[in-house]
Amino acid sequence: MKSRVPEVIERARKLVEPALVEAVDRLSPGLRLPGRYHFGWADAVGDPVPDGGHGKGVRPSLALLSAEAVGAAPEVALPGAVAVELVHNFSLVHDDIIDDDKERRHRATVWNVFGTGDAIVVGDALMVLAFELLLEEATPERTAAAADLIRATADMIAGQYMDMSFESSAPGDVQRCWEMVSLKTGAILAHASAVGAILAGAPAAAVKSLRCFGGELGRAFQAVDDLLGIWGDPSVTGKPAGNDLRERKRSVPVTVALHSGTRAGAMLADLYASDHLSDSDIARAAALVDEAGGRSATVAAARECMHRAADALSEADLEVRAADELLELAEFIVDRDF
């Protein structure tokens, strides 16, 4: 089942994209081209792409709604919405180098077009630009928003590193896997879901509830992403079937299966220890993850996160309409097959 695209996505795009374009255009001339290319606004030689611009703008949408949730105008969230989208895109540019991913959303990745060195520098520049924008005016609210974004970025980087180390030397147990997910995906969604309220100078309790909502949403999102990484339809995910298994990722369902104490889990561990997985090995690995309970446990965990996200929202005194839109957006983000 695919949810209807929530209205806020389009509303956020209209408000945020012009400011995002303006921000990226502030990069020095050389960096502007790969920056604009990455966002999908330009092709590899800088010509504009009609109807370009990829990404659903989930983080800007959360930022806008978090301002509205505390009774502020969505414009209040604008610098935070732009900044969190810049940080998200810095991480995409660097992750694509690290994971050696040649395509993202059916386009060649930045390193693939401009080279690794350029992609490292473009990522660095997008991250710094985010902080620069927020601190351009040193109001207490913007300073608090910048400090929050910087902490979330530090967490995201730590989570990314944990994820990388799970693939090689030091895979963790189920709890450490969730810790990694909370850092890698939860922290920046928690920030996105709170930054509008922070910029509006909202009371700490409201900010805390919104941040908690975003963190749970992030975990649910990652759990679903992990499920799609094994059982997602390649024509929809844009990645080969069982891609995460081929790369021997220690995703949530795999980690649950490996630590299940079941015979299927032990057989999966044997498969993961081999040098190369054939297509039939991958199909078998997917079946073993399922048999060992990794699939059902991950689905259940995603549902629990979504319940906790809803509970977190109901704990604060938020504007009803915005809170409803936050929940609708959360359902859309998690229930995705695009």
Place this chain on the structure above:
Amino acid sequence: MKSRVPEVIERARKLVEPALVEAVDRLSPGLRLPGRYHFGWADAVGDPVPDGGHGKGVRPSLALLSAEAVGAAPEVALPGAVAVELVHNFSLVHDDIIDDDKERRHRATVWNVFGTGDAIVVGDALMVLAFELLLEEATPERTAAAADLIRATADMIAGQYMDMSFESSAPGDVQRCWEMVSLKTGAILAHASAVGAILAGAPAAAVKSLRCFGGELGRAFQAVDDLLGIWGDPSVTGKPAGNDLRERKRSVPVTVALHSGTRAGAMLADLYASDHLSDSDIARAAALVDEAGGRSATVAAARECMHRAADALSEADLEVRAADELLELAEFIVDRDF
């Protein structure tokens, strides 16, 4: 002639290194090892290195003196000194990947030991850590220091990108070369030379003078670095003779020579256009840079920058002792053969 090591270098090390170690130890466990390795405090498996810790600590020394120059205690500069050193080291870790440099100060570079992916993430983490430290307490002074560091970092990244593009597609004229130098090297030294005063809440005029001093010092430093890149003693620089020429860098002396309108400049351009430079080609290229006036013009420019740096200091009402130490440190930084 080699200057005596200024006393402030050791004083800054004693004050700043413990705080720097503490900061790096705040990285998540996995990132801590490559971080400590990079700073020279640990070997590749994490064992402590006796008397480790490389780098002269020029930026922290400037930061401390800039606090003292406005009558504040050196401790006031501490978070700024740590943060600027973290940003400097983020840039070293990423630059070593980009330049494919396998060694730095006679040790294998981070990417060479831990892999490119890890080195990208470690660099990212060091940069974010710098901003996180400064914004940990949201005083107006620390917020101003963070905003200044973020701007300087953005400039440094833009300069690094310009430098990379000079090597390949778009070499610039002499003026653009100096612009690149001001961004790549000047901006962060300008910040280092002002951040102590910013943290001390000093008047804008004093901050401006100190920043101007640091920018000129940065240009002089880079000019000398460019001279050493061609004529430096390999046993001292740790790089092969004429290394910058082998890599066909568009450094200041080379750019001056290429735009000199001389016969030697035209011959240098021909050499630079060839596919491979032999050792004798490199010796010849060095002689052509000299003959075309690139060497003498760069020496003269470095001297002018140092004069302007001294003038900038004398324009503000600074503590005499600290201002003298800033000048002594500047002489030491520029007149280096280590």
